[in-house]
Amino acid sequence: MPHDHAPSPHDETPAAATGNPLLIEVTRGSMVESRHRAAFAVADTDGRIVLSAGDFARPVYPRSAIKPLQALPLIESGAADAFNLSVAEIALACASHSGEPRHVDTVLAWLKRIGRTTADLECGIHLPSNDLAMHALLQSRSDATPAHNNCSGKHTGFLTLARHMGVPTTGYIAYAHPVQQRILGVLETMTGLDLGSAPRGIDGCGIPVIGMPLGHLALAFARLTDPRDQPEARQAACERVCAAMAAEPFMVAGSGRYCTLVMTATGGHALIKTGAEGVYCGALPKLGLGIALKVDDGAGRAAEVLMGRLLQHFGILDESHAELLSQPLFNRAGVRIGEVRAADIAL
DSSP, X not given: OOBSSBOOTTSOOOOOTTOSOEEXXXXXXXXXXXXXXXXXXXXXXXXXXXXXXXXXXXXXXXXXXXXXXXXXXXXXXXXXXXXXXXXXXXHHHTOOOOOOHHHHHHHHHHHHHTTOOGGGOOSOOOOOXXXXXXXXXXXXTXXXXXXXXXXXXXXXXXXXXXXXXXXXXXXXXXXXXXXXXXXXXXXXXXXXXXOTTSOEEEOTTSSEEEXXXXXXXXXXXXXXXOOTTSOHHHHHHHHHHHHHHHHOXXXXXXXXXXXXXXXXXXXXXXXXXXXXXXXXXXXXXXTTEEEEEEETTOXXXXXXXXXXXXXXXXXXXXXXXXXXXXXXXEOTTSOEEEEEEEOSOOO
């Protein structure tokens, strides 16, 4: 069950014998049809876990949930100012966008300004995840490009950093490349971890993904909101990332997306970022807290509802935001038949 005043992120608490708790349930009619186990940690800037559930010390791959942290070197290096990045572009560097026209057009203009093209993006190609944008692209008989990839803003940020550092842009996704090594150093400082021997894999867009415990990820997002113990350039970078996400929530995700809806509804009091396989991270600037969660089975629907429940616990969301606290389920005829909701747990 969730508990307050748990050990710090540095305390390697073993998993409970029964596994992570059942935190999210899916109903159909009067019966609970499916259940999702999950773990989460909420930390303050001192690394104290103020609320948690499950095994928050087990490493997870944070995937795209840490894009706001990966954007920090773009700013603190001076690259953002050298190439006159806008607030929208900084938000896009933090994004898993839906491939809508404004996202793609912003990437294309940004690439042109740094003297690069979509051919330089090493993130791969996929159709827009936004249905309207996808249908429009298909009807135009145009091909998708790497600019439509949900990670193209992040990758354009990496290319910008490489240009500013004076290092090769080719191969910027490799673990040993100076861009990825600089990002690794930022992740170590923000999480308080030595990641040299951490579990490592390849993310969906080709960059390295590093295994980190939820407690340390929560600490990193707390520091994003209150980086007073970080170098001066890092403090300024954190402030600009937070401000960009708050000012341009559409660029961070897109139409109808949970990240965008929450940041818009809360006026930036919750800066949240989704990641694949049921991961979510968030920063609460007014409270100086960071949140990191992972749904065991990788269900994004459960991760969104769990994030909503935590934001409700901390007074960021309330019953007036019902559409952000649970998700209705509809059948093919549009009839509501159930919902995804938080289980009956005491936070």
